[in-house]
Amino acid sequence: xxxxxxxxxxxxxxxxxxxxxxxEMQVQLAAGFNTVSGRxxxxxxxxxxxxxxxxxxxxxxxxxxxxxxxxGQGQSLIIQFKEPIRxxxxxxxxxxxxxxxxxxxxxxxxxxxxxSAGVEARKxxxxxxxxxxxxxxxxxxxxxxxxxxVVKSDRLAFESSNAAVSREWLFSDIRGIKxxxxxxxxxxxFSGDNYSLELLGGGGMAGEDFKRxxxxxxxxxxxx
Numbered sequence: 001x002x003x004x005x006x007x008x009x010x011x012x013x014x015x016x017x018x019x020x021x022x023x024e025m026q027v028q029l030a031a032g033f034n035t036v037s038g039r040x041x042x043x044x045x046x047x048x049x050x051x052x053x054x055x056x057x058x059x060x061x062x063x064x065x066x067x068x069x070x071x072g073q074g075q076s077l078i079i080q081f082k083e084p085i086r087x088x089x090x091x092x093x094x095x096x097x098x099x100x101x102x103x104x105x106x107x108x109x110x111x112x113x114x115x116s117a118g119v120e121a122r123k124x125x126x127x128x129x130x131x132x133x134x135x136x137x138x139x140x141x142x143x144x145x146x147x148x149x150v151v152k153s154d155r156l157a158f159e160s161s162n163a164a165v166s167r168e169w170l171f172s173d174i175r176g177i178k179x180x181x182x183x184x185x186x187x188x189x190f191s192g193d194n195y196s197l198e199l200l201g202g203g204g205m206a207g208e209d210f211k212r213x214x215x216x217x218x219x220x221x222x223x224x
Contacts, residue, residue, distance in 0.1 A: 023110075025103040030076070030096040031089055040097060042110045047079075049087070049095075057088035069111040072096050077104050134205065136185075136197040138165065149185070149197060151213060154220065156187065158195060167195065171220035179210045 022043045028035040029049065038058070041048045048060040067080040076098050084091040099107065134149040138158065147160030157168040169189050176188040182204030187195040199205055205213075 023106060025099060025106070027103070028098040029087065030098070031087075035098060036088065040099070040103075040107070042107070047110070049097075051088060054088050057086075059085045059087055061085055063111060063113070066111060069108050071104070075099060075101065075104070077107055132209075135200040135202070137200060139196045139198060146200075149199075156213075158187075158197070167192070171217045172223065174217050174221065177214055177217055179205065179207075182206065185210075 022041065025040045026037075027040045027049075028037055029051075030036075036054075036057075037052045039050045039052070041050065045063045046060055047063070047066075049058055051057040061081060065082050067082050070078050070080070072078045076096050078094055078096050080094045081092075084093050085095070086092070087095065133151070136147060136149045136158070138145045138147065138160070145160045145162050145165045147158055147162075147166070150157040150159060155168055155170045156174070158166060160166045169187065173190055174187060175190045178186040178188070180186065183199045185197045185199060185205065187197070189195075
């Protein structure tokens with residue numbers, strides 16, 4: 001999670017937002033019988049309201065924290081939150097903005113978009129889950145152990161009938177993974193022994209499968 005400085009305040013912005021269009025709209029926030037002038041900004045999965053006269057009363061929320069966006073009376077739009085936000089009047093579960101018809105359509109379209117962070121997480125998980133389980137043999141200086149290499153959504157597991165040599169590594173705990181041809185794989189964890197595995201039969205691990213696995217490990221490692 002990154003942060004941007006807007007009107008003197010820090011607001012969290014999902015990393016994906018830096019690659020997506022940013023839209024800024026002039027709005028009026030309903031505050032009792034009055035209105036508060038400000039700017040409403042959408043950036044990726046995040047929405048930010050900047051209070052023009054009291055910047056410290058600005059607030060932000062992610063798309064996943066919003067229950068619904070609906071039309072109010074006249075040219076107003078109501079945002080209902082799943083958890084309270086805080087503006088100059090205190091904590092609220094809903095806010096009402098006066099916006100132009102065009103901006104109202106833009107905001108409702110923004111809310112209807114899928115959460116890109118959730119989509120990416122599911123994509124990574126689906127890719128990892130799609131990888132098969134491999135029959136393998138762990139090479140050692142003396143002898144070896146037969147087992148299977150299981151690729152899970154966030155980890156690798158070497159499962160053997162010999163429980164003493166079975167291991168499981170979170171992707172984030174793997175320093176490196178090397179492929180030496182389709183039938184040879186070496187797992188290099190940050191702690192513990194390296195595991196050199198021979199893939200038995202079935203054509204080994206295809207290059208594209210190894211790339212997906214290596215990319216998943218690299219992403220997890222970068223967030224350590």
